[in-house]
Amino acid sequence: MLSSTPRTTLGREKHRGSTDPNDLYEVLDTGLFCHLGVVVDGHPMVVPTGYGRIGETLYLHGSTGARSLRAGGGDEVCVTVTHVDGIVLARSVFNHSVNYRSAIIYGRARLVTDPDERLAALRALTEQLAPGQWDYVRQPTRKELAATAVLALPLDEASVKIRRGAPIDDEEDYALPVWAGVHPLVTTWGEPQADPALPEGIDIPVHILRRE
Amino acid sequence: MLSSTPRTTLGREKHRGSTDPNDLYEVLDTGLFCHLGVVVDGHPMVVPTGYGRIGETLYLHGSTGARSLRAGGGDEVCVTVTHVDGIVLARSVFNHSVNYRSAIIYGRARLVTDPDERLAALRALTEQLAPGQWDYVRQPTRKELAATAVLALPLDEASVKIRRGAPIDDEEDYALPVWAGVHPLVTTWGEPQADPALPEGIDIPVHILRRE
Incomplete structure (x- = not known):
């Protein structure tokens, strides 16, 4: 179960909170970037x-x-990952909402200095962005590694919020002659666009072509 | 031209910066939510x-x-809106990147108390999320208005960063037999899903059906 601290304990909309670490991992693992x-x-x-x-x-x-990142080393940070899955169209302005899955992580970020941990972290970072690419492309040189700052943040203090499903309207509004429901937002991968500088005869690798 | 202050002046990747207010408005107006x-x-x-x-x-x-929002009234805030348009697949791990458009706005948020400004702001907020809904659904009651905090943030101090196009690889890497290019990320609206509680005979309104 995720820890409960004053800042991860939801003050509002408690029913949208999850303390299941698997929900946290799902939100993080399906994201591409954080704030x-x-x-x-x-x-x-x-x-x-x-x-x-x-x-x-x-x-x-x-x-x-x-x-x-300079500011982040050793300092308190907050990392937020948000997926918006749809717009919730209610019968009143006030009850409009968003279907989303979000994770907020608080903690002190540690600057990673151990070479093995740095390399493993950069691999995880690259694979999050583009699974399969780490082994496919040129590995980082020593100089490139030196130019990259890596921070580690423990997932000790995190809150997860999830909203799914139909609008929740005021009882008397259900009689209104107004369409209500969810407008899903769908994110998909488009056709890979080759670098104009790419020589002929190099196929798109399967891990890109089949990315889900 | 957008203002230049120490925190909006890009320290890195200056070529990705824009000082054109229209770029700022474009990033903001095409977004659904901010951090x-x-x-x-x-x-x-x-x-x-x-x-x-x-x-x-x-x-x-x-x-x-x-x-x-309690913290935000009168205090310094930072609002960030990010669009990720694609993953930039380079010939080396180090040159992997993301095509994106982002805006970062700094300033003191003012709690909006004037009733007319509050109403106009809530209309703008609703229309950002779901254009056409404000006039279509039930308007907010006095009680609902009282339960909603509205903050105003001037767009005086903002920075915009945009990355577009193919990977930029190290000169010697262009000879590698590795596919490189951009994997576009496409966000679209799915089929509207009616609230199970919706009576029969209420059509999806055109402003939802034709949303782009």
Whole structure:
């Protein structure tokens, strides 16, 4: 069960909360990027960032020059991953909603210095973005590795919220002659577009072609 | 031209930055939700939230009980909207990237108290989520309005970053026998799903059926 701390205990919409770690892993593992929140000079900064998960640790990366990651090493961060699955069209403005799955993780990010852990983390990060690519393309050089900052965030303090299904309207509104339901938002992979610089005769690899 | 302050001036990847307000408006107007960053007891908190734009003001809303919005009134916030358009598959792990359009807005959020501005803001918020719904469904009651907190954030301090196109590989990697290109991520509207409680004979309205 996920931990319960003041900041992960839902103040509102408790019925949408989940304390099942598998729900947390599902939200994280099906995402492509997160929003990393840090405090810089007292003000909040939220940047979209790549991530990967190994067990109960989330890894984030970026250039060693990125302000958000410089701020993040050793500091409190908040990582949020959100999937929007549909718009919930209710019979009143007030009851409009969104079907979503989101995870919010709080903690102190640790700058990863161990070479093996760094490499494993970068592999997880790359595979999160594009499964199968790590083994398919050129591996990182020592210089490239040195230019990449990797942060580790334990999944100790996390909250998960999920909303699914039809609108919930006020009792008296169900009689209104208004269509209500869910408009699903569907994200799919389009046709892979070859780099114009690609020589002829190189096929799209199966792990890209068949990506789900 | 968008303002240039220390926190909106890109330290890295300057070529991806845009100072054209129209790029900012495009990123905002085509988004469905944002990630709102606030500082709560010294730590960052990032929550997915609805928004709407009227001119040069961004409006956010939520329950009057939501911690993030309580914290946000008068305080420094950061609002980030991100669109991921595709995964950039390079010939090396290091040059993998993402095609995206993102906007980051910094500022002090003002709690909206003027009734007319509140109503206009809620209309903009609803129309952002589901264009055409405001006039189609039941309007908010006084009680519902009272239960909704609305924040206004000026679009004075914003940065926009856009990456498009093929991977940029190291010169020597172009000779590798590796497929490279962009895997587009396509978001579309699925078939509207009627609320099981919907009586027969109520058609899906055109503004939902034809949503792009």
